[in-house]
Amino acid sequence: MALLIVLSGSCKKFIEEEPQTALTEEQVFSKLDNIEPLLLGLYTSWRNTKKDRGGFMFTLGSDEAQQGAYQVQTDDRQAGLDRYNGFLTASNTALAQQWDSRWPVIAAAARIIYSLSLNTEEGARKNTILGEASFIRAALDFEVSQYWGEIPLIDQAKFDEYGTRRQPLPLVYQTIISDLETAVQYLPETQSDKRRATKGAAIALLGKVYLYAPEASGARDYAKARDQFKLLVDGGRYQLVSNYADLWDPSKPNSTESIYEFQFNNTYPDNNQTQWQMGSRSLAEIDQYCYFGGYDLMVPTQYCYSDAGNGGIWENGDLRKNESIRYDFTYKGRTPTLNPSFGGDELDPHVKKYEDPRTDGMLSFWLSGKNIFYMRYADVLLCYAETLNETGSTSQGVDLVNNTIRKRAWGGTLPAANMWNAGMSAAEFRTNILDERMRELCFEGWRRMDLIRTGKLVDLVKQRNKWTKQSGTIQAFHNRYPIPLQEIKQNDDIEESDQNPGYLNN
């Protein structure tokens, strides 16, 4: 009996087992030494939403890009993103995947922010981390809200109040702006670790939020947006690189033009598979290690690859055209022929910006891994010009575009014939700047938001996207994506009736 009593004391210890190869949540959030690597993990998770197939789902169904014909023929649900038909519904898995990949990042950022409020360690490091976590949460809240509208707000401190239900747009944008103000306050001007966000990135994003916020949020404010962009322009830290082609040269990453870019390389899991999605199947058929081979997930629309004379956007002499889009498919002296059983557009112009010549002949294009821009200074300049136009300074905006973006596009000297007329109306400017944004920023991920905020999505996509036009079913409600069915089913705070209007819950 005595033995049993002795044993039961040691038994208590006997069944205490701790994880030997993982940190518990308590350990991770208890000190900055652990929170910081967690934060770096969030940068990586955020980056990973931009890679591979998933990274381009929002650009499909726009007026600059669409799916390749073979892909449209083989996957109805993904094709729904271009066709805007009955497959674009709550059960669209291509979209649900995007929704699902973003929330864990938002929620973890929120946990970091909350744990920092309880942390008693001294020093500037805590504030930097707070700024970074706030930046990441804002960037993702902004993106998700642009596409889905009202979204849940994840805030540990206010969990009882907010729950996980969709919040009204004014509150959503107020929260995004407040996060970005925190980021601007605490982020450093520069970061030696290029994965990490800087104050400039926070300012640029804050400007964009004021510009892109839906009218219904009450947060759209051209003057405030202009002031943020002006800070960067006046600050002089960021410069356009003189040669547009250098932007796409993998040996010249993180240039002066880069405000924030996602860091990749050619080694799994830090490759981005982007070329696999952008390249041509006809080249993959010839050589699996051809750096512009791939599987045609996303190809430019005819509007996006054609010259102005043929109803497209490209003017003579614009150097950006051949840097952004591949027209010539000759590879090592071989000219591919179109396999008749392919989709038919495999040798039409393809996206060139993501080609990674480092893989050529050595690695599968699946291992392509060039950095991908989140924001670059050219975008800031164009946004700035736009806010100038919207705040009554159209001619100033025209000058800015002529002297920076377009000047570079023509190699440093903009021919008079290609100069924008400083006397154009504000309305003309709006039309022109939308095209200019396509020429400068095509396939970089901002197009859908540009179309949504300018109210042009339905009109322009119907005209310019081959599959949307063919289907003829796009409607105003498509300015938002449907809330994924499994979110509705699993989230007690979101009911079927909370679905965005126009969508079936199937």
Place this chain on the structure above:
Amino acid sequence: MALLAIIFSFDVHAQNLNATGQVTGKDDGLPVPGVSVTIKGTTQGVSTDVDGKFTISAPSGSKLVFTAVGYQTIEADAAGAPMKIVLPTSSNNLTEVTVVGVTIKKGDLTGSVGSVDEKVLKERPVTNVNQAIQGRVSGVLIQNNDPRPGGGSSIKIRGNNSIQFGSNPIYVVDGQVIEGGFNTINPDDVASVDILKDASATALYGSRGANGVVLITTKRAKKGEGKIDYNAWAGVQSFTRNIPYLNAQQIVDLRSDAYANRYIDENPGADRNAYIQSLLAPGGSAAFGAGELEVYRAGQSYNWLDQIRQTGIQQNHTMSFSKGSEDGSSAYVSFNYTDQKGLLKTSNYKRFGGQVNLDQKIKPWLKIGTNTNFTRTEERYIDGGVFNIASNANPLLPITDTIPYLSWKGIQSQDLYNPIRSLNIDGRGNQNRLLTTNYVVATPMPGLNIRSGFSVEARNQNYFNYVPRDLGQSLRNSTQGSATHRKENWMNWQWDNSVSYEKAYGKHNIQGALSFGLTKNDYDYNQVDAWGFATDDFSYKYLGGAFLKDRFVLGSDFVTNSLVSYVARFNYNYDNKYFATLTGRYDGSSRFGNGNKWGLFPSLALAYNIAREEFMQGSKLSTLKLRAGYGIAGNQNIPNFAYRSLYRPTFTNGSVTYVSDGRLGNPSLRWEKQKQLNVGVDLGILDNRITLNADYFIIHNDDLLMQRTLSATTGFTNRIDNVGSLLNKGLELNLNAQIINQKDLQWSFSANISSYRNRITKLYGNVDAIYNYGGFTGVEIQREGNLFLNKSLNSIYTYKFEKIAQESDMARTAQIDYGGRTIRPGDIIPVDVNGDNKIDDADRIVVGNTDPKFYGGFATDVSYKGFGLNAVFNYNVGGKRVNYLYESLLGGTGEYAAHEDELNRWTPTNTNTNIPRAYRGSGRYGAGETDYSVQSAAYLRLSALTVSYNFNGAFMKKAKMSNLRLYLTGSNLFTATGYKGYDPEGGDGYPTAKMIVAGVNVGF
């Protein structure tokens, strides 16, 4: 009359007679030495000699009782004339079993127990225990779902009692609990398998017995002369059936039809034939690669599967030596070798090992012993995807090993690695396993046993793989050759200590036991994936030579679990008439967080042996026993540390980052508990020549452990939770009959039938459904694995197939919104369940479940003189199965392998059919989107048919053999089923094999 009786009885008491005779075994006709012969009602007795002969002086008219280990006890009137006593083999040939820490009498296992003895195990020449008992015990569903060489079988006792974690029973081998790797146990070493099905039977394992317990007792030597046994068999294997695929010419027709249908839909009134001719133009077309058309015109068709098949050959040998002495010491030593050559090239499995079982009396009051087994297995794998790729390969593609990928329409697919080249992948595995249980038991006074046992399972498993440089796998991933090493170690020990006391006070028999045990399981693994090899010559063997060092992947982990148990058990019986067993077990497990580690698992079982009542004497009922048991069993089989949210460092993007594993920790996790009620009756008539056991059970499973997927907004993907309740009810019947029992001719028949129904009675909160997401994107609701309130756990959830559309349906379907889809004649129409003219999520329903209505087996055994004929059947009725393979072969595009049923596809002239029309393109319902391919999985299978011959006495004496049996067995000779895949139980990954085996059992 009365007077006569008195005189007679007087006479009886007055005289003793010398009873003599010989005892022989019923099965082999050989003398049985060492049989105890006692005069009923006394303690006087003798033992039979080596020739089974005995002489005893007994009052005339008295009865003699013959008992021997391994045989049924029988009684006979003492007689002066030589008595011929034939002892039938006992079905429970061991009277005691060692459960964790305690040795108890089998008769004291009051609950529901199914047993299979050595004799039955012998009836099927198989290499693992699960296969040997398939269909032999009611309530136990064994499915051979891994037909590869050395593959295991799944086992479910009384259906599902846990939702996701640990639906397998635990195995207890000579008192040692093992989990996993059951196919290392050599059936030839097994004396009996007892399956404990209800809470009172499993009570001693309370904490882990929720899904039943399989108790394996290995052989021990019988008292008497030493024995040498040799068992061997060899067999030839082939596939039971293949899928009827369309050949090249038929594929061309199908594809032309598919393209033309699309073309005509889009261009009504166009010239269909001209279009088809244009597709067949020699240079290739949108529908056909130029190479495909060459094959077509040459009238060829290619079967890629034939390139990777071979004839499977298996052999198995066991040699054993045993001897037991009078004082209870005994020795049993055996050696085993198994060699299986798989049905696909390069695959094989080898196992060798030995068993040593020793018992030794050290002092009259002290005994020690060991059961120790070592097994080594060596396997060679064929790469996982090869069979699937080869069987579904394009018959229009000429066979060649020069291309890295297979193609359809002349388009190479990087997912279709050339199966012939894949044969060069060098995949190997091996395993060493030592199982040893050792005990010392002291008996300081009669009835008191103090026992301490220590068991160890030491197991290491290695996996090696090398993918050569020029294979599609290497080209696609730019690996330049890749090698994998994975090494795993398990070190489990278990220390059990018990005190038990047994005593009879008149007719009151009591027994009590207390036990205390500790268990610790350590597991670790490490894995290296190395890329970049200059040469294929060294295969996976020289990692140091790999050059793509920055792409190496390393993995390892170390996990420890521990368990503390206290058990108290009390047995009482009155005159072997009334029985009661009360058990309590109190367990602490490291798998749960503080405050939730401990669980209490009590049980009570009662039995009433009516046959022993006075009023039953002389009745035809030789057995009539009522049983009832109630108890709580537990389950702790959840992922490690599920009560915590965990973060692990990964190196990515240039630095170490902490990443959550996606699971939200749940500090309030607790033991899953199952309240089980079992009532049963055992019936035997005509001296137990016909026996019937019936059991009915109700199991309330509460606090079920399961993984919930979480909504994305929580930031985690899943959480383990004690979610909901499940009700499980069932009925089991076992029948054994010795229909003819004569000296030369015997015929016995046994059958069992089981049925269970389960229903989810509660999920968490107000939730009435939990969905299972998966698929390519990971976010699609799957057809199986969803949980619905008040439905079976194994529900199939999808849209319902209504019919194939006909012209006459067009007016009706035009009214319905099919969400982007179009329905034309020949296409699948789903049912608009709620009639709202809209097919959406609300029309998706539970269309059935995979639970069988009932299942079981039956066997018949005829022997005439030395000849024997034995047949074992298994059956399953009422279960459904989603036939993923079949639906993938009914795509109707002709751009992928197709099932022969496509020949009967819908066309404007063949409208009376259930096969959708050919169509290439999107926008219609595919077979996989409805329950179109949910098929009945009912079957009747002749799993073994054996013809044997037992050599008899005269020849045997000459040859100095104690037994010699030759046999021929056919396994899986036929299966009657309507299921259109490979096999209704084995599934569709790989066909089931049949085998013809010739074997021999020799004993000296």
